[in-house]
Amino acid sequence: MLELRHLETLIALAESGSLAAAASRVNLTQSALSHQVKAIESHYECPLFERKSTPLRWTPVGERLVALAYDITRALSDANREVARLLDGRAGQMRIAVECHSCFDWLMPSMDVFRKNWEEVEQDLVSGFHPDPVDLLNENRADVVIVSRKQRRRGIDFHPLFRYRMPAILGKKHSLTKKKHLTARDFTNETLITYPIPDERLDLVRRVLSPAKVFPERRTATLTEAILQLVASGRGVAALPAWAIQPYLDREYVISRPIGKDGLWCELYAASTSAGSATSYLLDFVQTMRDVCFRQLKGIEVLR
Amino acid sequence: MLELRHLETLIALAESGSLAAAASRVNLTQSALSHQVKAIESHYECPLFERKSTPLRWTPVGERLVALAYDITRALSDANREVARLLDGRAGQMRIAVECHSCFDWLMPSMDVFRKNWEEVEQDLVSGFHPDPVDLLNENRADVVIVSRKQRRRGIDFHPLFRYRMPAILGKKHSLTKKKHLTARDFTNETLITYPIPDERLDLVRRVLSPAKVFPERRTATLTEAILQLVASGRGVAALPAWAIQPYLDREYVISRPIGKDGLWCELYAASTSAGSATSYLLDFVQTMRDVCFRQLKGIEVLR
DNA sequence: GATACAACTTGAATCAATTTCAAGATCGAT
């Protein structure tokens, strides 16, 4: 019989386009997914999709079952939300602070979804910069903060969102484009363009350059587009989330290269007070962000 | 996490009104259901229903989850049907023959449901009496026959529908009402009123009276109502399906008594040719009959 | 055309989780 886990697999498959990717998304091995798919196929006695094509090409039956999967997960999450409301009332507020500019790309759509589901919860974006945004939680000036690092702080919970690749971004004619991947030393004589935030929150600096004692020239810009423009015109290099610059890479406006042999992987967490973690709409918002991101950002991975 | 099996359990619970009854309906022990319910309740951290009341009294959360269960099973069976149509076309016919008159009670609603789901399949009721209705299948004059006995016939499949109690029916003042249950010998000096069908298809005669060499006076009537009327007016006794006469028992128009210590249990099967069993709409019709019956007939049990 | 690599498949072994079993608790009815 078809089970919920099969439906989750189908969705992961539909959204990630390969067995391997879907497997990591649902925290299983490819093998497990292969078994699952085979089970479904032998239950319906027909194939679900063509294997050798990316993205997957679904058969009509496969398509119908993917649709079913979406229907059912929607019904499930609606019910869970309603139960949550039944159990702990509906009102409340949701003040969101972000540390990272490009996050707005997916934060806005997430907030839209959330607004539909929790009309009574008042939403707000806490703007401006803060030396340590997590303090906003303790000061009760925000309810959720999106941060790139899990800390050990009492009374604060960090809900994992996802991990993503942060490649170096180079102008099309930059000499470093010849290399397959970059190392800290490659940055020595470059101008590094970053957002205007403290070094300890810039993963490239904190995790790669500082440990290697490399301190390139620096320059800042507030908007992702501005950084890209500077890079494209050869006035420096940068490191940006892969998901934030995919369209520019597709158009070959700039070139990306992995930082380090395995690439630089960064993480994103939603921080809240422990009290906040007990309110169901906050947890639902975290889940909504995950859902939206996995649906619309390519190449991100689950984080625990 | 909530699983499909939990939802099936919730539906069985909602429709049967007790853990024990629901358990037999989903082919599990009460214990298993108890564990399941406890698991759901501890997941949502709230009770689903009050235990000591029949029918179960649901909490708002329980109610919402039952609604979810119906939503999801509907989505599932819609999808399964559509997949079936995708795989083996849509046209066909469905000629139904019944051996037992009272079956129309649930056969009509089942046919209504089926008609909605398979518009292209032409429905027909094969009327009239036949010495052996299963022959209608081989002669290709019917596609499904509802029968009370599983036989060993090559090329014919018997799909179990349900089992049910067949109590004896007595007039309100009949002296046998003093007994807790009746035995074959109690029928010796009675007039037995039956449908006008061969003895080997009357479970009471075949399984109870004949083995005990008891041959009471006989009388026949075609309609259930006619039989009831005769019984009520003291002109004989009968044995009828519990589900068929529930309203008359509730109104105390007649009295029922179990036949034998454990009561007489009868069975109902849908017979089809093996070829027929391969068409998806026929199997769907069988499932529809089961669903409709378990939803609307009280006191019936699963049959394998 | 050989080789390597990536993605997927397969069967056996492991491990987790659900079911059953057996005993005990609770409630109503006689």
Add this chain to the structure above:
DNA sequence: ATCGATCTTGAAATTGATTCAAGTTGTATC
């Protein structure tokens, strides 16, 4: 007060899903 029916509970047993490790297939590269 006792019986019977219904449900609960914890531990054992069973089921079945996942992992592991090896094999297959297809694609790219030299």
